[in-house]
Amino acid sequence: MKPSLARDQRNRKSRKKEKAKKKKESMASSACTKPIFPSSFTLSSSSSSSESKSKLSHVSFIKSTSTLPIYRKLSHANLSKRSLAVNSVLKTVDPSETSVKSSKSENVGSLGEKPTILVSEKLGEAGLEVLRSLGHVECAYDLSQEELCSKISCCDALIVRSGTKVTREVFEAGKGRLKVVGRAGVGIDNVDLQAATEFGCLVVNAPTANTIAAAEHGIALLAAMARNIAQADASTKAGKWQRSKYVGVSMVGKTLAVMGFGKVGSEVARRAKGLGMHVIAHDPYAPADRARAIGVDLVSFDQAIATADFISLHMPLTPTTNKVFNDDSFAKMKKGVRIVNVARGGVIDEDALVRALDSGIVAQAALDVFTEEPPSKDSKLVQHENVTVTPHLGASTKEAQEGVAIEIAEAVLGALKGELSATAVNAPMVAPEVLSELAPYVVLAEKLGRLAVQLVSGGSGIKSVKVVYRSARGPDDLDTRLLRAMVTKGIIEPISNTIVNLVNADFIAKQKGLRISEERVVVDSSPELPLDSIQVQISSVDSKFASAVAEGGHINIDGKVKFGEPHLTCVGSFDVDVSLEGNLILCRQVDQPGMIGRVGNILGEQNVNVSFMSVGRTSRRKKAIMAIGVDEEPNKQALDNIGAVPAIEEFVFLKL
Ligand SMILES: NC(=O)C1=CN([C@@H]2O[C@H](COP(=O)(O)OP(=O)(O)OC[C@H]3O[C@@H](n4cnc5c(N)ncnc54)[C@H](O)[C@@H]3O)[C@@H](O)[C@H]2O)C=CC1
Numbered sequence: 029m030k031p032s033l034a035r036d037q038r039n040r041k042s043r044k045k046e047k048a049k050k051k052k053e054s055m056a057s058s059a060c061t062k063p064i065f066p067s068s069f070t071l072s073s074s075s076s077s078s079e080s081k082s083k084l085s086h087v088s089f090i091k092s093t094s095t096l097p098i099y100r101k102l103s104h105a106n107l108s109k110r111s112l113a114v115n116s117v118l119k120t121v122d123p124s125e126t127s128v129k130s131s132k133s134e135n136v137g138s139l140g141e142k143p144t145i146l147v148s149e150k151l152g153e154a155g156l157e158v159l160r161s162l163g164h165v166e167c168a169y170d171l172s173q174e175e176l177c178s179k180i181s182c183c184d185a186l187i188v189r190s191g192t193k194v195t196r197e198v199f200e201a202g203k204g205r206l207k208v209v210g211r212a213g214v215g216i217d218n219v220d221l222q223a224a225t226e227f228g229c230l231v232v233n234a235p236t237a238n239t240i241a242a243a244e245h246g247i248a249l250l251a252a253m254a255r256n257i258a259q260a261d262a263s264t265k266a267g268k269w270q271r272s273k274y275v276g277v278s279m280v281g282k283t284l285a286v287m288g289f290g291k292v293g294s295e296v297a298r299r300a301k302g303l304g305m306h307v308i309a310h311d312p313y314a315p316a317d318r319a320r321a322i323g324v325d326l327v328s329f330d331q332a333i334a335t336a337d338f339i340s341l342h343m344p345l346t347p348t349t350n351k352v353f354n355d356d357s358f359a360k361m362k363k364g365v366r367i368v369n370v371a372r373g374g375v376i377d378e379d380a381l382v383r384a385l386d387s388g389i390v391a392q393a394a395l396d397v398f399t400e401e402p403p404s405k406d407s408k409l410v411q412h413e414n415v416t417v418t419p420h421l422g423a424s425t426k427e428a429q430e431g432v433a434i435e436i437a438e439a440v441l442g443a444l445k446g447e448l449s450a451t452a453v454n455a456p457m458v459a460p461e462v463l464s465e466l467a468p469y470v471v472l473a474e475k476l477g478r479l480a481v482q483l484v485s486g487g488s489g490i491k492s493v494k495v496v497y498r499s500a501r502g503p504d505d506l507d508t509r510l511l512r513a514m515v516t517k518g519i520i521e522p523i524s525n526t527i528v529n530l531v532n533a534d535f536i537a538k539q540k541g542l543r544i545s546e547e548r549v550v551v552d553s554s555p556e557l558p559l560d561s562i563q564v565q566i567s568s569v570d571s572k573f574a575s576a577v578a579e580g581g582h583i584n585i586d587g588k589v590k591f592g593e594p595h596l597t598c599v600g601s602f603d604v605d606v607s608l609e610g611n612l613i614l615c616r617q618v619d620q621p622g623m624i625g626r627v628g629n630i631l632g633e634q635n636v637n638v639s640f641m642s643v644g645r646t647s648r649r650k651k652a653i654m655a656i657g658v659d660e661e662p663n664k665q666a667l668d669n670i671g672a673v674p675a676i677e678e679f680v681f682l683k684l
């Protein structure tokens with residue numbers, strides 16, 4: 029079987045331009061109660077493959093759920109090197125909720141209409157300025173949960189620090205509009221990540237800018253605690269002169285156990301070494317060579333707490349670390365141990381700590397963080413005479429706050445533009461160079477998914493989908509997460525009202541009982557290209573177009589990227605070659621002269637423009653498949669007339 033030639037390519041480019049212009053004119057804009065972004069976009073390479081490969085600034089977005097594509101050019105002037113514009117798989121707006129007004133979006137670059145960004149806690153001015161350059165910024169602090177839920181429905185992004193609880197209710201209230209939550213700092217324990225993922229909302233944080241501030245605060249608390257600085261200060265200000273009461277302990281030569289040897293933990297360790305301390309660390313995930321490089325021994329949890337004179341906590345609050353310091357662990361500690369916590373209050377059982385302080389197991393504690401913030405005024409822990417406290421000041425230096433604000437502002441704006449951020453917390457991170465070369469295949473993957481699902485006959489529940497990637501590259505040399513997400517999007521969106529994106533694709537597939545498996549086939553093609561072809565198979569379903577069912581009994585379609593454009597190259601076991609744009613009619617007929625003309629005439633009579641046509645056949649004068657690309661949707665009459673052509677055995681109309 030040989031694919032026959034595509035025709036009518038001459039005017040393709042000019043038609044495309046016209047379409048793009050039309051779409052621009054009818055672009056959506058927003059009111060407060062309406063989401064401002066057009067519905068789900070997918071990445072499309074620009075019309076020439078060389079353009080799309082060389083620069084992502086040539087990448088445009090196509091609104092693919094509608095027959096009216098919207099093209100936009102991305103401005104990359106301010107893109108952070110750590111993130112890259114790829115796609116709008118992060119856009120979560122429900123098409124049914126999108127308002128369409130005449131466009132004001134010409135002057136707002138790739139963001140279209142200005143997004144609304146709610147900042148619910150104090151953020152450095154430098155970051156606010158970055159945000160204001162592209163969005164409407166509303167700073168509203170100390171909101172109650174109800175107030176936050178009410179405001180969020182009008183917001184595209186929310187920026188928080190540690191004081192805002194971004195609960196499931198908040199995501200529910202922001203559904204259809206809220207696309208990104210930015211945590212201006214490290215710890216994301218105040219954000220319900222599961223809910224964020226379910227609602228397709230990206231969560232990004234600013235993980236690096238406050239590391240030093242937190243480490244310095246840890247060291248400050250360590251030294252202040254060892255020398256009773258806070259207590260002595262209060263006593264002296266109260267008119268006392270208690271020199272013998274506030275005799276401290278030395279740090280030099282003492283053992284410090286750093287619990288959590290990540291960014292902050294290792295900076296604390298480095299500084300403690302400078303103070304002449306012997307530093308050990310516990311972190312089940314930290315590489316031993318990094319510890320060795322700083323002169324730190326990695327030890328077990330029990331070993332760390334049993335040998336330390338000082339313990340400094342730097343692990344995140346997770347279900348595993350929740351109250352990991354409890355009666356049991358205090359009982360294993362060296363009597364008279366001193367504890368610093370600049371991580372999270374929740375890693376300590378605070379009642380158990382009070383008991384350990386009272387019994388003398390713990391001589392002193394210095395705490396920046398609490399289970400409940402602010403802690404109650406009569407908290408026994410806060411009031412304990414051997415406890416030094418600060419009100420969650422670890423990240424609060426001018427430098428850190430400025431850095432964090434800029435870091436989060438860039439990440440949030442990037443996410444709103446459809447970029448994948450290097451600081452995404454609930455989405456896979458795909459390297460920029462990988463994204464760049466996968467861009468045209470992203471479009472292909474979604475279109476194949478969208479086509480395949482339309483070939484399933486109504487009533488057949490889809491349970492199992494297989495995506496086969498043919499590539500000259502080895503399986504480890506191809507990151508397919510993005511492609512799998514796009515196939516999932518293509519399959520699920522036409523048959524449900526769920527918007528699928530990179531954040532929620534796997535979750536939504538699982539929730540709908542859809543098993544998406546992947547297979548890599550190494551083929552003898554150019555390793556320069558990431559992929560030769562993508563095949564989507566849907567098994568155990570009936571098809572409304574029997575010819576789409578391949579020998580194995582599953583619906584089968586293949587596609588390739590040709591000249592930067594997605595092409596359908598196989599339907600069932602018939603080879604075709606048709607560009608995946610506009611709409612598609614697939615006909616199976618007896619292979620005989622005049623078929624193209626007859627169908628073409630029927631469409632022409634109804635003013636339906638044919639963009640491509642391709643015929644694949646089993647053998648001469650036997651069965652053939654005709655794939656016809658059409659710009660407009662044929663009316664019922666045209667479709668009935670096609671069906672009435674005697675040689676046509678079956679046909680199907682598919683929207684791309
Ligand atoms: N008080 C404050 O203002 C600040 C507090 N923080 C807190 O400090 C924490 C650490 O921050 P970074 O060092 O930047 O994060 P990080 O992610 O670089 O380091 C955390 C480390 O904890 C380790 N870890 C995870 N589970 C563990 C366990 N069960 N036992 C021991 N180690 C475990 C991880 O492997 C990782 O190496 C954050 O999660 C945040 O809660 C961070 C900045 C400021």
Ligand SMILES: O=C(O)C(=O)COP(=O)(O)O
Pocket residue numbers: 189190191212213214215216238420421422423424
């Ligand atoms: O970055 C972190 O994890 C912090 O705890 C800092 O919190 P903050 O932004 O100061 O409320």
